[in-house]
Amino acid sequence: MDKSEFDLIESYFAPLSKGYEEAYSLKNDAALISVHPDHSTVVTMDTLVAGVHFLITDPAADIARKCLRVNLSDIASMGAEAFAYTLSMAYNDDLDSEWVRSFTNGLESDQKRFSLHLIGGDTVKTPGPLTITVTCFGTVPRHQCFKRSTAQPGQDVWVSGNLGDSGAGLKILTGEIDVKNTSFREELIKRYRLPQPRMALGVQLLNQQLTNTAMDVSDGLLADLSHITNSSDVAAILFEENLPLSNAFTNLMIGNADLKTELAVTGGDDYELLFTADRIHRDKITELSNILSLKITRIGEITEGRGVSLIRKNGEEFSITETGWKHF
Missing domain, CATH: 3.90.650.10 (PurM-like C-terminal domain)
Structure with missing residues (x-):
């Protein structure tokens, strides 16, 4: 990687938090999530590994959007609306800042499409394959969501x-x-x-x-x-x-x-x-x-x-x- 961790965050990831005040431009150790008392927060997390869940030869923007969308699919399966996500990335030396630029452009495109913001995360270096973890947050009316345990004969x-x-x-x-x-x-x-x-x-x-x-x-x-x-x-x-x-x-x-x-x-x-x-x-x-x-x-x-x-x-x-x- 040709940029430092904090340069990457400031240049590419912090702009994705714009519009979500309690993310504090990713400059704090954590973000806040304020939810209306009549609603419950839905939380899901998926980790995707190059060569297992996507091909490293796939376009960087598509990899970004897939990582976000598989989490949004879990949010949809709960009947929820998404509002924020965190992102953890383990890079290797094969990636450069231009790859990250394309990756974050993909995230920005889907943030607009699905109305949510990046609010935090982490970046680390790894000798292994590119590994990306997204945690997504949504909201439903309090205590209401879909389950796997409620199917009935005749349905x-x-x-x-x-x-x-x-x-x-x-x-x-x-x-x-x-x-x-x-x-x-x-x-x-x-x-x-x-x-x-x-x-x-x-x-x-x-x-x-x-x-x-x-x-x-x-x-x-x-x-x-x-x-x-x-x-x-x-x-x-x-x-x-x-x-x-x-x-x-x-x-x-x-x-x-x-x-x-x-x-x-x-x-x-x-x-x-x-x-x-x-x-x-x-x-x-x-x-x-x-x-x-x-x-x-x-x-x-x-x-x-x-x-x-x-x-x-x-x-x-x-x-x-x-x-x-x-x-x-």
Whole structure:
């Protein structure tokens, strides 16, 4: 790194705190968070490591936005609105101040888009890979949020957006899949590099009391739905024909039907919102989908029992060994 820690903070990171008075331009040892007494603060943290959660060859601005957005996706899964974040970065000698400039430009762009500010953090040097930790803060009406333990038999299972795009994008970047169509290639890579946290959907689902149960899809649909079923002591049935897939992903997988389904439900990094809801809310959820111009698809149902089953069009169960990403 060609600048000192304090030069980096003053030049690139302190401007990101502008507009948040209690961050004190990042010149104190800590920041303050003042929240209305009728609201609760939501806190989440994610650490991303080069070569594991992103590719070091990805554009610096995209890496920054992904690090922020995966945290915002957790905020959305609680039905919360974000207002601030902290950032810890462990650099190595491969990075210079121009890389940091591009990185902070990416943060600035998403701060404006999602209405939040940087309020603190830390910078250190490491001989290892670039490691970035973001802690994000949001707010909900006091004691109100989504949980994983409240799904009930008879409820529908819903998911926002499309599945599998991000997993396909990663396989394209690592050379595991070759794509001739340039527009499809760019679309799928973008989905890997830049997840779309469903902030407005999370807030509306909470405000309209359409669900008590939600989480984001980060490790893969089957793995994450299993977290809900295990916590709620229920089972779930998903229907292959209902899985929402993009045109780019569908065309990429022509002739590979099994791989298409497997990648859609285990690929991970989708960062879509997964939730359950009583059947009486179907029309309201469809209406919300139209209002937000966001695809929201009913993909299955919660039942009595244990585990998650994926049923094919012919009625047989789709067999998958690994349900998604495992950190250890």
